[in-house]
Amino acid sequence: MTRGSLRRIPLRIFSGLLFAALLDSQALAAAPPEVPPPYIAAPAWVLMDHDSGQVLAEHNADKSLPPASLTKLMTAYVLFGKLKSGNLKLDDRIDISQQAWNAKGARLFLRPGSSVRAEDLLKGLIVLSANDAAIALAERVAGSEINFVAEMNAVAHRIGLDHTVFMNATGHDEKGHAATARDLARLAAALIREFPEYYRWFSLKEFSDGRITQYNHNALLWRDLTVDGVKTGQSHSAGFCLIASAHRDGMRLIAVVLGAQDENARVEDGQRLLEHGFRRFETRLLYAADIPAVRPRIWMGDQSTIPLGVGRNLYLTLPRGWHEKLHARVTVRESLNAPVQRGQAVGTIALDLDREPLAEFPLVALKQVGEGNLFQRTIDKIQLWLQ
Numbered sequence: 001m002t003r004g005s006l007r008r009i010p011l012r013i014f015s016g017l018l019f020a021a022l023l024d025s026q027a028l029a030a031a032p033p034e035v036p037p038p039y040i041a042a043p044a045w046v047l048m049d050h051d052s053g054q055v056l057a058e059h060n061a062d063k064s065l066p067p068a069s070l071t072k073l074m075t076a077y078v079l080f081g082k083l084k085s086g087n088l089k090l091d092d093r094i095d096i097s098q099q100a101w102n103a104k105g106a107r108l109f110l111r112p113g114s115s116v117r118a119e120d121l122l123k124g125l126i127v128l129s130a131n132d133a134a135i136a137l138a139e140r141v142a143g144s145e146i147n148f149v150a151e152m153n154a155v156a157h158r159i160g161l162d163h164t165v166f167m168n169a170t171g172h173d174e175k176g177h178a179a180t181a182r183d184l185a186r187l188a189a190a191l192i193r194e195f196p197e198y199y200r201w202f203s204l205k206e207f208s209d210g211r212i213t214q215y216n217h218n219a220l221l222w223r224d225l226t227v228d229g230v231k232t233g234q235s236h237s238a239g240f241c242l243i244a245s246a247h248r249d250g251m252r253l254i255a256v257v258l259g260a261q262d263e264n265a266r267v268e269d270g271q272r273l274l275e276h277g278f279r280r281f282e283t284r285l286l287y288a289a290d291i292p293a294v295r296p297r298i299w300m301g302d303q304s305t306i307p308l309g310v311g312r313n314l315y316l317t318l319p320r321g322w323h324e325k326l327h328a329r330v331t332v333r334e335s336l337n338a339p340v341q342r343g344q345a346v347g348t349i350a351l352d353l354d355r356e357p358l359a360e361f362p363l364v365a366l367k368q369v370g371e372g373n374l375f376q377r378t379i380d381k382i383q384l385w386l387q
Contacts, residue, residue, distance in 0.1 A: 068233030071171030103131035202229025301338030
């Protein structure tokens with residue numbers, strides 16, 4: 001490929017690499033054919049691909065509704081961050097306060113004045129949706145549930161949950177406590193992406209503290225072996241809610257159902273969404289973060305070529321059969337001269353779908369190329385003059 005040239009190249013597919021969202025805030029210039037969604041009885045729901053971040057089907061996905069114990073996904077996310085930073089350790093002994101003991105709803109039946117390992121409280125929070133465990137952990141890391149909720153809202157803002165407000169750490173009905181199906185799907189994706197070592201706890205079907213064995217309310221863990229989490233919730237205001245994630249043949253989907261009429265309805269809706277996604281769509285990794293798309297000539301540098309790519313893993317979800325209609329058009333800036341810094345944009349990759357523009361992304365340097373020595377620069381000047 002010569003400097004400044006434009007050509008159509010087949011998209012390369014890579015596997016086994018980590019997440020990077022495809023679209024971010026960028027809208028597609030063209031759209032693939034519409035796939036009719038399945039019938040879902042719940043008043044709000046969404047189906048999202050984990051790797052591309054693309055929404056495959058939705059209804060009232062941005063409607064603010066009570067999330068019930070789906071709230072604990074953010075409780076867990078904040079606590080996992082504390083584990084990662086070292087501010088909480090799995091072996092820490094946590095004192096159980098009177099406030100934690102007074103928690104209503106699902107509980108571990110913790111005794112006030114006792115102390116429990118943080119890991120056991122976390123598993124109780126995740127597997128059993130234990131409210132007493134949630135409050136005890138919140139008090140341990142933030143001093144009080146109120147302080148912890150402030151952290152939850154700060155994190156929600158940071159990761160772009162624009163229509164979510166938390167008023168408590170457990171999910172009990174409270175005025176102003178609300179989330180959307182889209183925000184909850186994004187939260188689930190962030191948790192799976194950032195904390196895979198702890199996400200596996202969401203697949204546990206039961207938990208015992210040595211006194212009582214209780215069972216995970218996510219019936220899809222028994223019904224579908226590809227489902228490995230994440231959370232259920234239920235309250236008077238919220239109805240029956242579910243976030244489910246399944247992984248099949250290298251593709252992970254996240255389904256969120258809010259406000260179902262009963263336990264069976266949320267299970268059926270969640271399963272129907274997942275089956276729809278896996279049957280009708282396919283996700284592929286188009287460009288890997290560290291693998292060059294092109295290696296054009298660079299002048300006046302300490303190297304003669306420079307690896308260029310998208311700088312992040314670039315995934316795309318399309319209806320099955322449509323990936324073969326994708327092509328990429330790569331454009332590199334005219335007269336590419338050193339020095340060039342790693343991450344510096346020097347061109348574009350434009351995606352075409354069935355000969356129509358789909359999206360465009362910056363083409364960036366995957367490594368730094370410094371200015372060449374006097375001899376290298378002289379040779380390049382001669383070559384340029386001869387062209």
